[in-house]
Each structure stands twice: as C-alpha cells, then as structure tokens.
C-alpha cells in the first residue's frame with residue numbers, strides 16, 4: 001500500500017500481526033543480562049533459604065542439625081505452635097510492639113516534619129541532629145539505653161527524682177510490667193527520624209499556592225493542615241507507615257540486647273522468640289514453622305507495600 | 320469592623336500559638352534525641368568508679384580519656400581486639416558496598432529503562448525481599464554456610480549482606496535512573512554511541528549522586544548489621560564491631576564507661592559519613608517514595 | 612543528503628497502535644512537516660525513523676539502504692529533541708564535539724567543525740558554558756549545532772521551537788529555513804504549530820490516531836482536505852462543518868437542514884453529494900469563501916450571530932447555522948451585533964462536501 005499524494009489512508013487497514021510471548025522474550029534477551037547477576041545472587045541467598053525454611057518446617061531435625069537424620073512429621077510443628085499459650089502471648093506482645101512503635105514514631109516524625117517545614121536559621125543542622133539516632137547502629141542504641149535505664153545508676157531515674165517525680169530509682173527493664181514499654185521508647189527514639197525525613201519530602205510536594213489560597217479563604221492553621229496538607233501526604237504516609245510496620249515487626253536487636261526477651265518473656269516478640277527457639281534451644285523444625293507463618297503474614301503486608309511503592313511506575317516510558 | 324479586626328487578631332494569635340507549639344516540641348524532641356548520645360559520651364569519660372554512683376555525676380569530677388586509649392592501644396588485649404574488630408567491620412562493609420553497587424547498577428538501569436516480559440514480577444520479587452526478617456533466612460543460610468564451609472568467614476557475611484543490600488540498592492538507584500531523561504541516551508545513540516556507550520558516557524556520570532547515596536546506605540547497613548554476624552561468627556578474630564564489643568564487655572561485670580567509649584567509637588564512622596554526605600542520603604531515600 | 616522512505620510502518624504497545632501502517636516518501640532535500648493533535652504518533656514516528664524504538668512492522672530506508680534493523684548510530688541521521696536533550700554535565704563545546712568523538716574523528720578536525728558550527732549559529736561565546744547556564748533560545752541553537760556538525764543523511768526535529776517565546780520562535784524559524792536551503796537538507800519536522808508547517812515545509816503530513824491522513828503540499832492540504840479531520844485540523848480559524856441531508860428536488864440536488872431550510876447545489880456539487888454512501892452529507896466552508904448578508908439572497912441560508920471579534924483589518928464572527936458554528940469574516944465597516952439574524956452564502960466553487968458516514972471528502976470521479 002503506497003501513498004499517493006492527496007489520498008488519505010483511513011480505516012480499512014489490515015490488523016497488524018500479534019507478537020507471541022516467546023518472540024517478545026527472545027527479542028529482549030539482552031535486557032535480561034543486566035538483571036541476571038542480581039537475580040542470581042538473590043536466588044541463591046533468598047530463593048533457596050525460603051524453600052529450605054518451608055521444608056524444615058515439616059520435619060523434626062536433631063539439635064545437631066544433622067540433616068540426614070531429620071524426620072518428616074507433617075504439620076506437627078505448626079500444631080505445637082498454635083496450641084502453645086506462649087505463642088499467643090508473644091503474638092500479642094508483637095502486635096503491641098509493632099502498633100505502638102509505628103504509631104508513635106509516625107506521629108513524632110510528623111510533628112517534627114511540620115515544625116521543620118518552615119525555613120529558619122539552623123534548620124539543616126537541627127535536622128541532621130535529629131537524624132543521628134536513625135544512623136547509629138541499633139546495637140549502640142541498645143547499650144546506651146540499657147545504661148540510661150540502669151536500675152542502680154540510671155540517668156533517667158536520677159533525672160526523674162531530681163525533679164521530684166520519684167524518690168527511689170525505678171527498675172525499667174527488669175520488670176515484667178514495664179519492660180516492653182521501655183523498649184518501645186527506645187525503638188521510637190531510633191525510628192521517628194525516618195518518618196520525619198519521609199514526611200519532610202512529602203511536604204515539599206504540597207503546592208504553596210493551595211495553602212495561600214486556603215489562608216485567603218480564612219482557613220485556620222488546623223483547617224489548612226487537615227484539608228490541604230494532609231491529603232497531599234497520604235501517599236507518602238502510606239509508604240512510611242508500611243515501612244515502619246514491617247521494620248518493627250522484624251525487630252530483633254533492641255529487645256535481644258536489652259532484655260533478651262525477658263524478664264519472664266515479658267518483652268519477647270516474634271523474632272526474638274524464633275531466634276531463641278532455633279539457636280538457643282535448637283528446635284529447628286518449630287522455629288522454621290514460625291518463620292513460615294511470619295513469612296505468610298509478611299506476604300500479605302508485602303502486597304500492599306509493593307503496590308504503594310510501584311504506583312505510577314508504569315506511566316514512565318522506556319528507552 | 321471591630322468584630323473583623325478581633326477575629327483577625329485571634330487568627331494571628333492562633334497561628335503564632337501553633338508556631339510556639341512547634342518550637343517547644345522541637346526543643347523537647349531535640350533533648351530526647353541527643354540526651355542519650357551526650358550521656359554516652361559523658362560516661363565514656365568516667366572511670367569505672369565514677370560511673371557507679373547514684374545520683375550520677377552529671378559531668379565527671381575527673382574526666383579521663385583512659386577508656387579511649389585502652390581501645391586504640393595495640394599493645395593491650397582490649398586494644399588489639401578492638402582494632403581487629405574495627406578493621407573487620409571496615410573490610411566487610413566496604414566489600415559489601417562495592418559488590419552491591421556493581422551488581423545493582425545494571426539491574427536498576429534495566430528495571431528503569433527496559434520493558435522485558437517478566438519485568439514487573441522480577442521487580443516485585445526484588446522489593447519483596449525487604450519484607451522478610453533476617454530470621455526467615457537465618458536457619459537455612461546457617462546450614463548453607465556450614466555446607467559451603469563459610470561459617471566464621473567474612474564471605475558468609477558479605478554474601479548475606481548482599482541479600483538485604485541489593486534490593487535496597489536496586490530500588491534507590493532505579494529512582495535515580497527514572498529521573499534521568501531517556502532523551503539524553505537517545506541523543507547519544509543518534510550521535511553514534513552504542514547503547515552501552517550511552518550508558519557509560521552519559522548516564523553513569525549523571526547518576527554519581529545516586530551511586531554515592533546507595534553506597535552510603537549499603538555501607539551503613541553492613542556496618543550496623545548484627546544478627547547474621549552474631550550467628551555466623553564465633554571466632555574472635557573474625558568478629559565485626561557490633562558483635563565484638565558485646566562479647567568483650569559483658570563477659571564479666573559490665574564495664575560501662577569502656578562500653579560507652581566503644582559504642583561511641585563505633586558510631587563515629589557512620590555519623591561522620593552521614594553528616595558529610597547528608598544531602599545525597601536524604602535525597603535518595605525520598606526520591607523513590609515521594610516522586611511519583 | 613538522502614531520501615527517506617517509510618513503508619507500512621506499524622508500532623503498537625499492546626492494543627495501543629501509536630503508529631498504524633504509515634507509508635511516506637520524503638524526497639532528497641525535502642522539508643516535510645509532520646502535524647497532528649497531541650498523542651497522534653508524531654514522536655513515535657520520528658523515533659522509529661531514528662531507530663530509537665523497534666518497529667512492530669514495516670520497513671524504513673534511508674538513501675538506498677534498508678535501515679529497518681540498524682542501530683541509531685548506523686543510520687547516520689541527526690535529531691533535535693523537543694526538550695533539547697543537551698548533556699547536562701558537558702560544556703557546550705563538548706556537547707557539539709560528542710557526535711564527532713563517537714565517530715573517532717581526529718582532534719583538530721573536531722575542533723574545526725565545532726568552531727564552524729558555533730560560528731554559523733552564533734554561539735562561539737557560549738562554548739565553555741554548561742547547558743543550564745544558557746537561555747532557552749541558546750540551548751535550542753546548541754541542540755541544532757549538535758545536529759549540524761555531522762553532515763548526516765537526514766535531520767529529524769521534534770517540536771524544536773515549542774519551548775521558545777513567540778519572537779524567538781519567528782527568528783529561529785527563519786534560521787532553520789535558511790539552514791535547510793543552504794544545506795539542501797532532508798528534514799522531517801514535527802510541530803504543533805500550523806503556521807510553522809505552512810511557512811517552512813515543502814510538504815505536510817497530517818496524522819491522527821496513528822494513521823497518516825494526508826500527505827501533500829501545504830497549499831493542497833489547505834485547499835483539498837481529504838476528510839473531515841484534515842479539514843477541521845488545518846487552517847485558522849478552522850473550516851466550519853454543517854451536517855445536512857442531501858435530496859433531489861425538481862431535478863436539482865439540495866441540502867436540507869433539520870430546521871427546514873434548503874440549499875440548492877450547483878450541478879457539479881450535486882453530483883458529488885449524490886455519490887455519498889447515504890443521504891448524510893457534511894457541508895464545509897472556510898471563512899474566506901463565505902459571504903454574510905443582512906437580508907436573504909438566493910442561495911443563502913439563515914443563521915444567528917453568536918460572537919463578534921474585531922481584529923482591526925478584518926472582523927471575525929461566529930454564526931449559528933442549523934446548530935453548527937460557522938466561522939465567517941467581514942470587513943470592519945460591516946457592523947454585526949450578537950444575536951442578530953444574518954444570511955450566509957457559500958461559494959459554490961469553493962465549498963467542500965464530505966460523506967456523513969465515512970467522513971471522506973466527496974469527489975467527482
């Protein structure tokens with residue numbers, strides 16, 4: 001079909017050929033070379049362990065980890081877990097830990113982001129200081145706070161009695177009633193600046209003209225925040241809350257170093273519990289079954305996480 | 320008229336009230352944030368005796384750098400071990416960072432630019448890795464490392480650190496590549512460059528900030544890692560700082576000033592790195608999540 | 612320079628056909644303007660010619676070579692991008708030198724050519740600057756310069772002037788035109804701006820929805836639009852289109868409006884109208900071929916003035932005729948008021964008739 005000047009080519013054109021999947025894969029075969037090394041590493045160090053964890057969760061493996069001696073025991077490990085009262089106690093503590101840590105880290109981060117949004121002298125420096133807890137290792141944080149909470153020489157007790165709130169030192173972490181909450185404070189200290197930095201970036205996307213228009217319309221600062229700023233932050237907030245929740249759910253270092261899950265399991269959460277089962281008591285099968293349950297929970301959260309992260313990704317055109 | 324005026328004044332007072340609330344909040348938050356770090360430093364200047372007092376000495380009566388000298392004095396056992404841990408940490412973190420960046424750069428580029436079948440699935444798989452706690456991988460990796468004879472080697476750490484370093488690096492770098500206009504590469508290819516030359520000569524120089532940011536992330540992540548190191552390493556001379564200092568100070572009665580000096584020293588490299596390169600660091604983190 | 616031939620070129624993204632069976636021959640030294648509404652496939656067509664994206668079907672040849680499977684670097688074409696795509700980390704000099712370095716020219720030859728191009732485009736004083744330190748017009752020249760240093764077989768330009776202000780645009784327009792004449796260059800030029808297309812191009816290719824609609828000289832596209840889309844897209848103000856019904860009456864063909872009036876057609880126009888697939892016929896007329904009367908004359912139809920826009924030497928008005936808006940123009944002395952009833956007379960030799968079903972122009976065989 002060739003074009004004669006002045007002649008329209010309009011409708012009546014043959015339907016173009018469809019391209020099969022195999023052909024598409026073949027024509028982009030070089031593209032795969034770029035991702036191959038990364039996928040290979042991830043396959044070895046991620047794919048294989050996931051498979052292996054699932055397998056181990058159906059076996060009874062001797063403490064020595066002599067794999068040749070492992071025995072298939074069906075769903076026994078799962079039954080053991082779900083019928084154990086400790087499971088429910090630990091699960092409840094994990095929920096408390098995750099929800100409270102996430103909530104307070106987010107709210108403090110939001111407050112800090114809003115307070116830092118306005119330009120003022122020393123803002124950059126202040127932001128940097130506030131970010132330090134997030135950069136230092138959780139190991140360092142755990143030791144410092146353990147020392148601050150110390151039952152005999154703790155600075156926090158000393159400060160509280162200095163202002164007359166208490167008369168003798170408090171035992172924060174060797175106390176079944178307070179240990180979990182004491183650890184949550186540490187966790188919030190460590191994490192709020194992550195929420196802060198994400199929300200600060202989110203705030204920059206709020207158009208100034210909208211805020212000014214609202215101001216002209218007579219909206220109070222609170223109304224401006226609620227009707228203009230907050231809706232603009234919803235996307236970032238989603239991602240931030242999810243990331244915080246995932247990270248808190250997966251916490252290990254702070255409880256492990258500060259209390260080891262104690263006293264009497266009062267600050268035990270899933271990960272510390274699994275670690276104790278596996279490497280403390282060599283109950284590999286039960287620990288693996290725990291990990292599989294955890295894995296399933298994370299997959300559900302992960303679905304939302306990936307959706308939030310890749311939103312709008314398809315809109316970008318390829319080279 | 321007067322009504323309007325007073326309403327305006329009230330509104331202004333309202334705005335001022337919020338601003339003051341913000342300032343007070345920031346001051347309190349700053350206290351909460353830096354107090355532990357300052358206490359860490361003050362304690363590290365005390366003698367063991369001075370630390371064990373109640374109420375505590377808010378500033379040591381006789382400040383001493385003895386705890387730091389002990390850590391960096393190679394002739395003592397404490398110093399020898401600490402220096403060893405320090406080098407182990409540097410070595411493991413550096414190697415992890417280099418490997419993660421080298422492997423992540425082409426992958427991130429491909430995820431940003433190409434639309435090959437399975438791309439979405441693979442990218443989701445990569446992102447999903449961030450969801451899984453180390454514990455899910457710990458037992459099987461421990462078995463794998465045992466089988467490979469890598470227990471008590473840095474190889475075991477580097478390999479596993481890549482599992483959490485890579486997805487993050489790929490995600491961060493992809494955010495940077497997404498922000499480099501495709502037209503630049505197209506122009507280069509028309510100007511006579513191959514696809515690879517366009518990447519190397521045009522895209523790479525532009526993504527340097529991204530590579531710096533990603534490197535800092537990998538480095539800090541590896542430097543602070545605890546759980547794998549704690550599980551895979553039992554030999555003294557292989558340990559990295561987070562596990563090393565623990566072992567070494569809690570064996571008998573805890574030497575708090577010594578421990579604080581060690582955690583302070585351990586925090587210095589990452590905090591300095593962070594403060595110097597803060598710009599890149601913050602940008603990279605927010606790029607992916609915010610710029611849609 | 613060389614001829615560029617597209618044959619049955621197709622590009623689809625899943626079910627979206629960005630370019631649909633486009634065939635086009637650009638002769639050696641010809642300046643072709645590619646126009647069409649946003650999203651019609653102009654950029655995609657250009658990218659296919661450049662080899663930046665793979666074709667889903669068809670062939671492209673440049674000169675005597677089939678380049679369908681060649682890399683962009685082997686096609687020997689130059690391209691000016693809409694957003695300039697200057698390498699931000701390189702100085703202007705290095706931007707201009709890059710294509711020559713890629714072709715491994717000796718250093719002194721590169722320098723000679725860069726200096727020459729810079730002189731032509733009057734950017735010698737900018738050579739050491741970075742692109743972000745340049746104004747839009749200066750960046751534009753650098754982008755042009757990067758295409759110029761190379762003596763390629765064809766130039767592709769994607770809305771190169773769209774980011775410039777009106778004055779600069781006029782100036783750059785004549786510079787590109789001169790450059791086309793001096794080099795006798797083959798140029799495919801994408802633009803949104805019809806005035807650019809009409810003033811610069813030898814031929815105009817009108818696209819819509821991935822299809823090539825018409826490919827002809829600007830004058831012919833203007834005078835003989837092949838279908839209703841081209842008729843309403845080309846020209847400013849646009850050609851007015853009135854949907855009517857054709858029927859024979861007393862041996863003459865008339866167009867009937869739903870409101871009841873009838874417009875008798877000349878013999879030739881009558882035969883055209885009867886060749887339509889059904890009785891649905893669309894009447895088209897440009898403002899310059901329409902007369903406005905205050906009182907009914909033979910062959911005129913009733914309407915009502917909607918808006919009046921005096922521009923000084925000519926007054927434009929919009930008139931409602933049978934529910935459609937008709938653009939007309941009158942002398943400034945001719946007073947028109949909104950809502951005033953008027954009568955419209957079409958020039959039988961210059962009116963256009965379209966098939967109401969196929970939207971194609973009706974022609975005498």
Ligand SMILES: Nc1ncnc2c1ncn2[C@@H]1O[C@H](COP(=O)(O)OP(=O)(O)OP(=O)(O)O)[C@@H](O)[C@H]1O
Pocket residue numbers: 317318624627628629647648649650651652653654655656
């Ligand atoms: N990578 C892609 N994936 C899916 N669809 C695409 C892609 N690139 C282009 N398209 C679609 O192809 C069509 C043509 O796009 P193209 O960019 O060629 O339009 P254009 O004529 O240059 O428009 P404009 O005048 O706005 O620049 C559009 O509908 C667009 O949405």
Ligand SMILES: [Mg+2]
Pocket residue numbers: 653654655
């Ligand atoms: Mg375009």
